[in-house]
Amino acid sequence: MSGIVESAGTEALRQPADGQYGMDRPEAATGEHRTVRSALLDAALEVFGERGYADAGLAEIAARAGIPVGSLFQHYGGKRGLYLALWEEFREEQERRTAATLTAERGRGVDDPIALFVAGARAYLEGAWDNRRLGRLIAEDDGPAGFDALRRQWDRAWVRRNARLLEVDEKRRAGRVRVRVLTTVIGGAARELGDCGDETEALEIVDEVCGILIHLTAPTG
Known part of the structure; x- marks a missing residue:
């Protein structure tokens, strides 16, 4: 806390x-990047909340965000990066x-x-x-x-x-x-x-x- x-x-x-x-993500984001990252974080929060961190799947997070899994890795490097960003x-x-x-x-x-x-x-x-x-x-x-x-x-x-x-x-x-x-x-x-x-x-x-x-x-x- x-x-x-x-x-x-x-x-x-x-x-x-x-x-x-480390966060494994770019130092700054603008425009479309902010929108993508916000969508990924919102989806990650939903999936982590429903399934817990260990059982959460990256494919489900990306699907809920409406964003390719590859973009998730580009912005956050994976599940750890999403959690730490939240x-x-x-x-x-x-x-x-x-x-x-x-x-x-x-x-x-x-x-x-x-x-x-x-x-x-x-x-x-x-x-x-x-x-x-x-x-x-x-x-x-x-x-x-x-x-x-x-x-x-x-x-x-x-x-x-x-x-x-x-x-x-x-x-x-x-x-x-x-x-x-x-x-x-x-x-x-x-x-x-x-x-x-x-x-x-x-x-x-x-x-x-x-x-x-x-x-x-x-x-x-």
């Missing part, structure tokens, strides 16, 4: 240290949403770290509901080989960014643990939102979780 961030960057995703999990799409949208919220809150004069953190958490959770099909897919333990390691790497970066937002001293173990607990609460709630029956239930969960975060971040002593 992504975190509550202002700018996380994407180089760690596109160029991981071991070189195994993950990046989800992550980047969540980042844009939370970053915009933090900017707006600061523009209103909010500078309290806890208030900013909770506002960012709310934006992230609302995004998880709006993009629940993608969120459900990514939460499953059925991704390409090596994806769990990539996700753990990103989760660690999420904790560090939340620590900075909360102005927690990362050198203190107690501070690190506290931020990790808060981050885990948000991630767990985001997964639950994927199973909500309707928006009313989802927003009740968002309100509940934000209340928990306020309680957990309240000064002690």
Whole structure:
């Protein structure tokens, strides 16, 4: 999952240290290429959601997109590339949403770290509901080989960014643990939102979780 961030960057995703999990796709696309890639991602999300990653077939994805299999390989290099592209799409949208919220809150004069953190958490959770099909897919333990390691790497970066937002001293173990607990609460709630029956239930969960975060971040002593 992504975190509550202002700018996380994407180089760690596109160029991981071991070189195994790159996106294998062009840096930019315009016009017809964007349309083709969008159709492929939409079809991949449908098929992955119905059959799981392991049982999803490239021929079915290409057929639903109305695009030759060869074009799928040209744009994404195969099933792994499609899955990672969906993950990046989800992550980047969540980042844009939370970053915009933090900017707006600061523009209103909010500078309290806890208030900013909770506002960012709310934006992230609302995004998880709006993009629940993608969120459900990514939460499953059925991704390409090596994806769990990539996700753990990103989760660690999420904790560090939340620590900075909360102005927690990362050198203190107690501070690190506290931020990790808060981050885990948000991630767990985001997964639950994927199973909500309707928006009313989802927003009740968002309100509940934000209340928990306020309680957990309240000064002690």
